[in-house]
Amino acid sequence: MDDSASTMESVKTCLSLFSEAVGLVKKTQDLLPDSVEKEAIEKSLAEAGKASKLAEAQIAQALGYRLCQCTFPPQVMLSVGYKENIEEFKCTLCNKSSIAPSIDVHIPATINAW
Structure with a gap:
């Protein structure tokens, strides 16, 4: 050290x-x-x-360490493992994740039919 x-x-x-x-x-x-x-x-x-x-x-x-801004002073985010080869950190107070949730974009077939 x-x-x-x-x-x-x-x-x-x-x-x-x-x-x-x-x-x-x-x-x-x-x-x-x-x-x-x-x-x-x-x-x-x-x-x-x-x-x-x-x-x-x-x-x-x-x-x-990463910090969550859900409070002031900020909360320390702790590692909870890996998600899709990216280390994920979570706030112990509000449970916010350092990895943004995936958003599924659905394009209706009528728009994509050109």
Whole structure:
């Protein structure tokens, strides 16, 4: 593994740990009494979660993953195999495929009878 791939993997691990920490804090915030501080914590957690997702998408894109634009930050599309010798990627959220559906064009015999 070269230095850049190793660095990207380390950053990805760090972001994953950060996301887990944000999740744990979210669980404990419900124990806090309602207050201005609790609202500030909720807002900060929402912003941190969004920043984490955006960073994850940027790292995935830098590693060569495809992104689905069904949400912002974008969702990472994962490989699900091959379709007609083309690797297919699908969004885990909306299930959109990277391969466009085939369209059958039917030309009525009366038009083609010239």
